Amino acid sequence: MHRFAYHTAESYSAAAKALAKRPEAWAKGAGLDLLDLLKERLIEPSDLVSLHEVRTPPAKGLLPAHTTLAELGRDEGLAKSFPALMQAAAEAATPQIRNRATLGGNLAQHTRCPYFRGSDFACYKRGAPVCSAQEQGAFNRYHAIFPRGGCASAHPSNLAPALIAGDAIAKVVSADGSRDVPVAELYGDPARGKWSDTTLAHGELIESVRFEPTPLTRRSVYKELRERQSFDFALASVVCALDLREGKVHAVRIVCGAVAPTPYRATDAEALLVGKGLDEAQITKAAAAVVAKATPLSGNKHKVVILKRLVERALRELNQ
Amino acid sequence: MSNEQLRLGFEGFELKAEANVPDGAPRPWDLDSKLRVVGTDVPRLDGEDKVTGRARYSYDQRFPGMVYAGILGSPHARARVKALDTKAAEQLAGVLHLEPLGDELYYAGQPVVGVAAVSEEVLDDALAAIRVDYEVLPHVVDTDAAMAPNAPQAVPRRGGDGNVVQGRRDTSGDGDAKVAAAHAAADVIVEREYRTQVQTHSCLETHGTVCRWEGDQLTCYASTQATFAFQNTLAQALKLRPQNVTVITEHMGGGFGSKFGADAWDVFCARAAKATGRPCRLMLTRKAEHLIAGNRPDSIQRCTFSASKDGKLLGAEVHSWGTGGVAPSASIANPAVYAFEAQLSDQHHVLTNAGAARAFRAPAHPQGFFALEGMIDEVAKELGMDPLELRRKNDPHPVRQRQYEIGAEAIGWGRRKADGAGEGPLKRGLGVAAARWKHNGRPGCSVRCRIGKDGSVFVASGAQDIGTGTRTLLALMVAEELGLEPSAVEVRIGHTTDPYGHGSGGSVTAPSIGPVARQAAYEVKGQLLRAVAERLGVEAGALALEGGQLTGTDTPLPFAKACALLPVDAIEATGVGTRELFSMPRFAPEVAGVQFAEVEVDVETGLVRVVKVVAVQDCGLVADPLLARSQINGAVIQGVSYALFEQRHLDPKTGAMLNPNLLDYKIVGALDVPEIVAIPFSVANGISTTGMSSLGEPPAVPTAGAIGNAVANAIGARVRSLPITPDKVLAALGEV
Numbered sequence A: 001m002h003r004f005a006y007h008t009a010e011s012y013s014a015a016a017k018a019l020a021k022r023p024e025a026w027a028k029g030a031g032l033d034l035l036d037l038l039k040e041r042l043i044e045p046s047d048l049v050s051l052h053e054v055r056t057p058p059a060k061g062l063l064p065a066h067t068t069l070a071e072l073g074r075d076e077g078l079a080k081s082f083p084a085l086m087q088a089a090a091e092a093a094t095p096q097i098r099n100r101a102t103l104g105g106n107l108a109q110h111t112r113c114p115y116f117r118g119s120d121f122a123c124y125k126r127g128a129p130v131c132s133a134q135e136q137g138a139f140n141r142y143h144a145i146f147p148r149g150g151c152a153s154a155h156p157s158n159l160a161p162a163l164i165a166g167d168a169i170a171k172v173v174s175a176d177g178s179r180d181v182p183v184a185e186l187y188g189d190p191a192r193g194k195w196s197d198t199t200l201a202h203g204e205l206i207e208s209v210r211f212e213p214t215p216l217t218r219r220s221v222y223k224e225l226r227e228r229q230s231f232d233f234a235l236a237s238v239v240c241a242l243d244l245r246e247g248k249v250h251a252v253r254i255v256c257g258a259v260a261p262t263p264y265r266a267t268d269a270e271a272l273l274v275g276k277g278l279d280e281a282q283i284t285k286a287a288a289a290v291v292a293k294a295t296p297l298s299g300n301k302h303k304v305v306i307l308k309r310l311v312e313r314a315l316r317e318l319n320q
Numbered sequence B: 001m002s003n004e005q006l007r008l009g010f011e012g013f014e015l016k017a018e019a020n021v022p023d024g025a026p027r028p029w030d031l032d033s034k035l036r037v038v039g040t041d042v043p044r045l046d047g048e049d050k051v052t053g054r055a056r057y058s059y060d061q062r063f064p065g066m067v068y069a070g071i072l073g074s075p076h077a078r079a080r081v082k083a084l085d086t087k088a089a090e091q092l093a094g095v096l097h098l099e100p101l102g103d104e105l106y107y108a109g110q111p112v113v114g115v116a117a118v119s120e121e122v123l124d125d126a127l128a129a130i131r132v133d134y135e136v137l138p139h140v141v142d143t144d145a146a147m148a149p150n151a152p153q154a155v156p157r158r159g160g161d162g163n164v165v166q167g168r169r170d171t172s173g174d175g176d177a178k179v180a181a182a183h184a185a186a187d188v189i190v191e192r193e194y195r196t197q198v199q200t201h202s203c204l205e206t207h208g209t210v211c212r213w214e215g216d217q218l219t220c221y222a223s224t225q226a227t228f229a230f231q232n233t234l235a236q237a238l239k240l241r242p243q244n245v246t247v248i249t250e251h252m253g254g255g256f257g258s259k260f261g262a263d264a265w266d267v268f269c270a271r272a273a274k275a276t277g278r279p280c281r282l283m284l285t286r287k288a289e290h291l292i293a294g295n296r297p298d299s300i301q302r303c304t305f306s307a308s309k310d311g312k313l314l315g316a317e318v319h320s321w322g323t324g325g326v327a328p329s330a331s332i333a334n335p336a337v338y339a340f341e342a343q344l345s346d347q348h349h350v351l352t353n354a355g356a357a358r359a360f361r362a363p364a365h366p367q368g369f370f371a372l373e374g375m376i377d378e379v380a381k382e383l384g385m386d387p388l389e390l391r392r393k394n395d396p397h398p399v400r401q402r403q404y405e406i407g408a409e410a411i412g413w414g415r416r417k418a419d420g421a422g423e424g425p426l427k428r429g430l431g432v433a434a435a436r437w438k439h440n441g442r443p444g445c446s447v448r449c450r451i452g453k454d455g456s457v458f459v460a461s462g463a464q465d466i467g468t469g470t471r472t473l474l475a476l477m478v479a480e481e482l483g484l485e486p487s488a489v490e491v492r493i494g495h496t497t498d499p500y501g502h503g504s505g506g507s508v509t510a511p512s513i514g515p516v517a518r519q520a521a522y523e524v525k526g527q528l529l530r531a532v533a534e535r536l537g538v539e540a541g542a543l544a545l546e547g548g549q550l551t552g553t554d555t556p557l558p559f560a561k562a563c564a565l566l567p568v569d570a571i572e573a574t575g576v577g578t579r580e581l582f583s584m585p586r587f588a589p590e591v592a593g594v595q596f597a598e599v600e601v602d603v604e605t606g607l608v609r610v611v612k613v614v615a616v617q618d619c620g621l622v623a624d625p626l627l628a629r630s631q632i633n634g635a636v637i638q639g640v641s642y643a644l645f646e647q648r649h650l651d652p653k654t655g656a657m658l659n660p661n662l663l664d665y666k667i668v669g670a671l672d673v674p675e676i677v678a679i680p681f682s683v684a685n686g687i688s689t690t691g692m693s694s695l696g697e698p699p700a701v702p703t704a705g706a707i708g709n710a711v712a713n714a715i716g717a718r719v720r721s722l723p724i725t726p727d728k729v730l731a732a733l734g735e736v
């Protein structure tokens, strides 16, 4: 077993300081993502800094990064203020995993692409010149239909699309202080050798996430399709949020998961809906627009169809 | 030898037969037998031990000073070891033993080096520190690609080139001409290609053993489904006499056909234990379990079936190809069951650079029956006939004929709609499929039964429990003969120092040791009654054991009191599985089963959910309906998993496995398990003195076929490939 030093921290900023001092150190939430990487010897950290002991006092409208998916999934307040976030958390993984998995870890988790996760394979994110999933004959049934930046992995997080749809802001701490980052800006284009899907620098940690309950968050819904009903990641997912005023779409968010290397916001489809009434024809048009620019791989054309259907279902449900 | 009239069969279909019962054997159980505990729901005797964690599996064995062994597997699908540098690994503190295990490598995961170390952590470091210089050679892991003319030769083979090896070629009658003639006379001919995937056994307890030497005596706590085969193969490999190897398997965590003899890694474990002078444990990692410990081959089945317009099946012609990796072993059971006029099965094994296939719960059958049963439905559709009716017209088995009625009633076959009918995106469908298996009980086992003066009853069989409930079954047989409750019988299984039992393959265990256990109890009962009769000065023939008592005396004596009259400390008999004991007349030549499935398919997303499965299964005399239902449930669950989820994915470029874990290798979870209506169907079968037959495998045969048919009924389009995932459903519907 690879040996590392193990540290605990009282606060996120203390943890950030501990990380900043050690270029080969990794932060650990519940470790559900991290331990798999360790076991496969994909990473060999010098130190692990555990965030598991951090407790921040509850504050209204603030979700500490250590909030578990289980807590989010049964939050009565969220059921009213942001149902899509609650649903996204409740649908993830399994009860055991949700009891441990943290919000921070969920947002910063790594893709489940088997070429990334398996030491037997070459992976662009891990520094190889090519993306194995895009090679001829590759197994890419679960991959991106919007590959980007030379990578075709699918982003695994259920929570990120919801938080992006809700215009949520992450408080990011580092040894030098803290800054506010819209959750949407936590994610950037993949690049060769860039392991993480986030834009966070080494030593930066998500301390909390907040969102303003708005008509958008209140009228929001999460839809996903997975092959297995538990212990599985989504084939495709979508969060739709709708602000209808006087029969017209005042604002709308359509953010998709598991279809691109990062959460995928369908701005074309959003634009098409704004200012107009919402009916079946508009819904069909918008769903088609969501996937209009899809460039599926050899083995995942079905994800285009599935995503389109999920968008239709989500919008229909919100329109009721 | 005495002649007994037996009444065999089941209610509504009975026949009388004359049995030759060997001297000293009890009258065989039949429809007239009044059984007390046999045929009632008796919970698994070790159930509580299993769910509380008290049961100790091989995995759980820990001994002071024990070392941990593991293997470094090849990362390449085809390679040669040019140079091996183990210096760094050997210099690590705590590495105690290391040996090369192979240098000509034909599949990823194939053992290259074995290591033993003081802890799992050090072992892991040592494996990572080994440097191997591989000459990477061309490989092929895909079945279709391996069949191409210029494909690399996956493994050298005797007597030929290329990766395609001719397998079984069965024709009925005088060959191909008959099938051609049957087709020519037909009103409908259906020609289709079906495909099934590679499924790995995925035993919850991975393969392996814990070995301990005391002098030249070796004890192995092996996770095996064949204690004596393990003993024998290990002894051979180590050039020992079998008596020098004791195998102990009191509990094992799944085998499904993949755990017979000792494997190369078990032999290494024994050697490492010897070399280090310490107990040694080697259990495969989950990844190795997927790669090198067996699998069910895939299949490509090109089928041409024909029928007359009144629904008589005429010709069945099947050409198949499949890969068992480096082992030429991709047989399929197709055609089967139905009374075709003429049939031809022309099978091919395709060699690829992947771990060798092993027997897997009803080998050849689930894959064969997915295609066979799909074809029957497709013929019915062409004929415009109800698929159940077509089956009933062409199925010669009397038990299945009755099972079709029971199953149809239980699932509500009358509700079945036209293919693809119904409003909205969620479509329901019903499907049916048949199962067959051989009566696989056979002579050769022994069981020992001992009664102590204190009234204790002890039964021992060296056979193991692959999960079917061997312990409980032995107790049941003995309890029935001795008039006791099964809980009053103490059972030891899985020690090769006890009487011989067969490996659990082909669903032989219960039907093979059942009659023998009964025989042992019957003989020891005879001894007890004679001894007691002598003490009391009565006729032994007047005495009997029932309800925990000795009866036939003036006042009944409790069993223990009767035993106290024994003149010796214990009496004992060994039941021997003679040929005569298994030579009773038979009711039907095969085990029969039928399953019905109901599915719900989302035609917009392609997602299939199995709502309900009704499984009606014959296993001869049902000794314990609770255990029987448990076997049926397990088989159906595994069948749903095979039909919808499981698939080994190998990367064509590297030949490595893309999903060597239990997250990406998808096994059905609780939320996807349908309502299962398991209906054990008891048939007085004859065959042996207990009339029991095979059960572990037959209910695993039809599930995927029934689900495939239900999906076709639901959506009005057919998915001819397993697993039935959303992408394939959408493709069948023309959506992608």
Ligand SMILES: Cc1cc2nc3c(=O)[nH]c(=O)nc-3n(C[C@H](O)[C@H](O)[C@H](O)COP(=O)(O)OP(=O)(O)OC[C@H]3O[C@@H](n4cnc5c(N)ncnc54)[C@H](O)[C@@H]3O)c2cc1C
Binding pocket: A026, A027, A028, A029, A030, A031, A032, A033, A034, A035, A051, A065, A069, A091, A092, A093, A094, A097, A100, A101, A102, A103, A104, A105, A106, A107, A108, A109, A110, A156, A157, A158, A159, A200, A204, A205, A206, A207, A231, A232, A233, A234, B663
């Ligand atoms: C079988 C299975 C199924 C799953 N299904 C789903 C699913 O359907 N949907 C879904 O969304 N997820 C799913 N998950 C993922 C699961 O939700 C994540 O593994 C979990 O949320 C990660 O949280 P963690 O606390 O364990 O993170 P860790 O493993 O501890 O950390 C993950 C990464 O995040 C970093 N990190 C942790 N905390 C912070 C922080 N506060 N700030 C910055 N970086 C941080 C770590 O350094 C690490 O790189 C599944 C996981 C499993 C094992």
